[in-house]
Amino acid sequence: KNEVEQSPQNLTAQEGEFITINCSYSVGISALHWLQQHPGGGIVSLFMLSSGKKKHGRLIATINIQEKHSSLHITASHPRDSAVYICAVKGKYGQNFVFGPGTRLSVLP
Amino acid sequence: DTGVSQDPRHKITKRGQNVTFRCDPISEHNRLYWYRQTLGQGPEFLTYFQNEAQLEKSRLLSDRFSAERPKGSFSTLEIQRTEQGDSAMYLCASSLGRPGLREDTQYFGPGTRLTVL
Numbered sequence: 001k002n003e004v005e006q007s008p009q010n011l012t013a014q015e016g017e018f019i020t021i022n023c024s025y026s027v028g029i030s031a032l033h034w035l036q037q038h039p040g041g042g043i044v045s046l047f048m049l050s051s052g053k054k055k056h057g058r059l060i061a062t063i064n065i066q067e068k069h070s071s072l073h074i075t076a077s078h079p080r081d082s083a084v085y086i087c088a089v090k091g092k093y094g095q096n097f098v099f100g101p102g103t104r105l106s107v108l109p
Numbered sequence: 110d111t112g113v114s115q116d117p118r119h120k121i122t123k124r125g126q127n128v129t130f131r132c133d134p135i136s137e138h139n140r141l142y143w144y145r146q147t148l149g150q151g152p153e154f155l156t157y158f159q160n161e162a163q164l165e166k167s168r169l170l171s172d173r174f175s176a177e178r179p180k181g182s183f184s185t186l187e188i189q190r191t192e193q194g195d196s197a198m199y200l201c202a203s204s205l206g207r208p209g210l211r212e213d214t215q216y217f218g219p220g221t222r223l224t225v226l
Contacts, residue, residue: 004151031212031213033214033215035217042217042219042220043152043200043202043217044111044217045214045215045216045217048212048213048214048215049212050212086151086152088151088152094164094165095140095142095157095159095164095165096154096157096165096167097142097154097215098154099151099152099153099154100151101150101151102150102151
């Protein structure tokens with residue numbers, strides 16, 4: 001079993017839809033990172049979470065430490081949101097991040 | 110542009126050659142990370158520096174790989190005697206890395222794509 005799993009693997013949505021991407025992990029963590037990777041490789045940090053919920057614009061990230069689960073929500077999705085969304089967790093000790101396989105999102109106009 | 114730069118952006122080399130990549134982090138960032146990403150996969154941690162000290166190395170980092178951050182600013186990653194399996198995107202990231210900072214956001218460079226023929 002992989003330490004970090006994401007679902008769905010691929011997601012196609014219509015513009016304006018509410019989107020949820022899930023991340024579950026099997027180890028104790030100190031923080032979780034949501035990242036966005038566009039075609040061509042550039043990675044942008046969206047959120048770093050250690051508890052609760054964070055909101056930035058149309059993006060919301062939540063984490064439940066007890067259930068070892070995090071969700072990334074996109075409200076009013078737009079074609080420019082099309083990218084791969086990656087969840088990464090940092091263990092309780094050290095700075096070694098373990099990355100999930102990513103969720104490929106396509107938002108159609 | 111996140112403020113983290115990497116050079117070169119692309120490198121094509123023949124099997125057996127040595128290659129060196131450079132990463133320039135955001136200037137006030139104490140931590141610097143190296144990752145490797147192969148096509149269709151998420152990044153894999155290779156190593157990280159706190160200032161000039163290399164504090165963690167992944168088992169993925171074989172003896173052919175060496176990383177340095179001599180003055181706590183830029184870093185280099187060298188791969189000796191390259192193999193075709195080394196072909197990947199090599200990503201660098203930096204973060205503030207202040208003591209006690211739990212949510213230490215990483216800022217990624219554009220990556221160096223290595224192709225070993």
